[in-house]
Each structure stands twice: as structure tokens, then as C-alpha cells.
Amino acid sequence: MLITLFRTLGRWPLPALHALGWLGGWLVWLASPTYRRRWREHTRRAALRGWARWASVGAAGQQVAELPRLWFGPPVPVGWRGAAHIEAALARGNGVLFLTPHLGCFEVTPRAYAERFGVQGRPITVLYRPARHAALDAVLRQARQRPGMAAAPTTLAGVRQLMQALRRGEAVGLLPDQVPPQGLGVWAPFWGAPAYTMTLAARLAQQPGVHVLLAWGERLPWGRGYVVHVHPWAEVMDAPLAADPAQAAAQINQAMERLIRRCPQQYLWGYARYKQPRALPQAT
Structure with a gap:
């Protein structure tokens, strides 16, 4: 039933989904005091003001509403800025993070990487958190398995899957500002406050020959599609990644802050970034 709903919504035009999402984002913001309080705390901590701050409310809803189209609908327009950095990294034959x-x-x-590079023999494996509800988890697994792309859960087995992909010279993608399970992170500053931060990103980056790229997908207005921005680490950060896990986590958080500053109105400021970590899921 849920997959049928997602497939139906996936046929909607992207402008319509974004309009629906914008409305939904504001309805959630108005209806949830907890979400609203967290959004206020996070935007104030980052000194975000004016139009960008308020625009982030609707943009959060758009992020949810566009998922059916991305997962089950026809392709969306995607442009690139910095694709040459990917081509250069792949030409070296090493893994790309x-x-x-x-x-x-x-x-x-x-998805854009998989369509352009993954189908050419250099697939990407992405880390994802399994949903708590079985029906939604089935949707996620089906949506994230496609030509040139595989998914790895946030378990020890999933971490091994990422390591193996990099050793094969493939690409790996993850969200380093996602709160990891207990025991897989350290407390590091994010917008000036301690946030439990994964050490996995640094561990993967320090594997022999791995090339680190920072990437994010800009949502264009009026449903016109997206632009994927790709930046080498040295373009965003002045110093190389430290060997110490705590220092490396702080550097990665700072790198994420600098990317967010480029388009703060599209960051999920309501995400519970400062929550306590949950227990580590058991490998299956």
C-alpha cells in the first residue's frame, strides 16, 4: 500500500510536489511545538536571520515531498558544478568518499552520481538508517537499490560493506552530520555546541588512497530540478584531515558548516542534531 502511494505521487510534476511540500513544512512547523523550538534553537545558534531562516521552514517540507518523485518517478533535471573533480578522482582508480x-x-x-558514473562500472554505496516501521523500511530498501547504486545500513555489517566498496575503488556516500549510534562517535562542536558526531567518516577518509569530496544537491526554485555541487576537501578546509578521531570529527563538522553557509535556507534546521545517540543496531 505504501509503495503504491509513493509510486502514485512519483508521477506528480516536481513543481506540484514542491508546492505541496512547502505547505506541509509550514503546517508541521505550526503544529509541533517541539519541532518549532528545536528549529529556533538551531537557527539562533548558527546566527541565521531574515529570509533564509524563514525559507528553511518550507524547504524542509519540500525535501520530504520530493522523495516519491526521486525514488519512483521519471528522471528529474540535474545539473553539475564540479563534476570534473569526480572524473579526476575516478581516473586515479582509488575509492571516492x-x-x-x-x-x-x-x-x-x-542518484545523479549513479546515473552518470555508477552505471559505467564505478557504483556508489550509500549509508542509510533503516526505518523503524517495516513498511517504510521496505520502501527505503526498494528505492535505494538501483543500477550503479547500493545501500548499506547503519550497522557493523553496513560499515564493512562501505570499507569493501572503497577497497574495490568504488564510491561511498554518507551524511556526516547524522547522529551515529552509541559507541560510533565522539562529542565535537557543531555551530558552537557539542554534537555527537560519527568517527566513521574520518575512518573511511583515512583509508589508503581514498579521495574525499564534499557534495550537496541544490534544489532549484519552481520545480526546475537540481544542481549537484562538488568540492574537494582542500577547497573548503585549509588543513588536511587530522589523524585523531576527535579532531577529525570537529574538522568535518566545520566543513559541513561551511557548506551549509552556501545555502542555509535549504538546511534541515529542525533535525535533532544534538540528541543523545541510540544503541547500536545488531548486525543481520
Whole structure:
């Protein structure tokens, strides 16, 4: 039933979904005091003001509403800025690690890579958190398995899957500002406050020969599609990634902040970034 609903919505025009999402974002903001309080705290911590702050409310709803089209609908228009960095990294024959914050349409980034590079023999494996509800988890698994793209759950088995992909010279993508399970992170500053931050991103980046790229998908206005932005680490950060896990986590958080500053109105400021980590899921 849920997959049928997603497939039906996936046939809707992108402008209509974005309009619906914008309305839904505001309805959730108005209806949920908890969400509203968290959004206020996070935007104030980042000193976000004016139009960009208020626009993020509707953009959060758009991020949800566009998922059926991205997962089950016809292709959407996608442009690139910085694709040459991917081509250069793949030409070296080593693994490529994409780090993407909860910014813009982060679902479109691995899909765009899979359509352009993955089908040519260099697939991408993305880390995802399994849904708590079985029906929704089935939707996620089906949506994230496509030519040139595979999904790895946030379990120890999933981590091994990512490591193996990099050793084969493939690409891996993850959201380093996602709160990891207990024992898989350290407390590091994010917008000036301690946030439990994954050490996995640094561990993967420090694997031999791995090339780190920062990427995010900009949502264009009026449903015109997306632009995937790709940046080398050195373009965003002045220093190389530290060997110490806590220092590396702080650097990655700072890199994510700098990406977010480029388009703050499309960041998920209502995401519970400062919550306590949950227990580590058991491998299956």
C-alpha cells in the first residue's frame, strides 16, 4: 500500500510536489511545538536571520515531498558544478568518499552520481538508517537499490560493506552530520555546541588512497530540478584531515558548516542534531 502511494505521487510534476511540500513544512512547523523550538534553537545558534531562516521552514517540507518523485518517478533535471573533480578522482582508480550534510536534496546526489558514473562500472554505496516501521523500511530498501547504486545500513555489517566498496575503488556516500549510534562517535562542536558526531567518516577518509569530496544537491526554485555541487576537501578546509578521531570529527563538522553557509535556507534546521545517540543496531 505504501509503495503504491509513493509510486502514485512519483508521477506528480516536481513543481506540484514542491508546492505541496512547502505547505506541509509550514503546517508541521505550526503544529509541533517541539519541532518549532528545536528549529529556533538551531537557527539562533548558527546566527541565521531574515529570509533564509524563514525559507528553511518550507524547504524542509519540500525535501520530504520530493522523495516519491526521486525514488519512483521519471528522471528529474540535474545539473553539475564540479563534476570534473569526480572524473579526476575516478581516473586515479582509488575509492571516492562523498560527504554530504542535510542540505538541499541530499537524496539526489547519489542518484545523479549513479546515473552518470555508477552505471559505467564505478557504483556508489550509500549509508542509510533503516526505518523503524517495516513498511517504510521496505520502501527505503526498494528505492535505494538501483543500477550503479547500493545501500548499506547503519550497522557493523553496513560499515564493512562501505570499507569493501572503497577497497574495490568504488564510491561511498554518507551524511556526516547524522547522529551515529552509541559507541560510533565522539562529542565535537557543531555551530558552537557539542554534537555527537560519527568517527566513521574520518575512518573511511583515512583509508589508503581514498579521495574525499564534499557534495550537496541544490534544489532549484519552481520545480526546475537540481544542481549537484562538488568540492574537494582542500577547497573548503585549509588543513588536511587530522589523524585523531576527535579532531577529525570537529574538522568535518566545520566543513559541513561551511557548506551549509552556501545555502542555509535549504538546511534541515529542525533535525535533532544534538540528541543523545541510540544503541547500536545488531548486525543481520
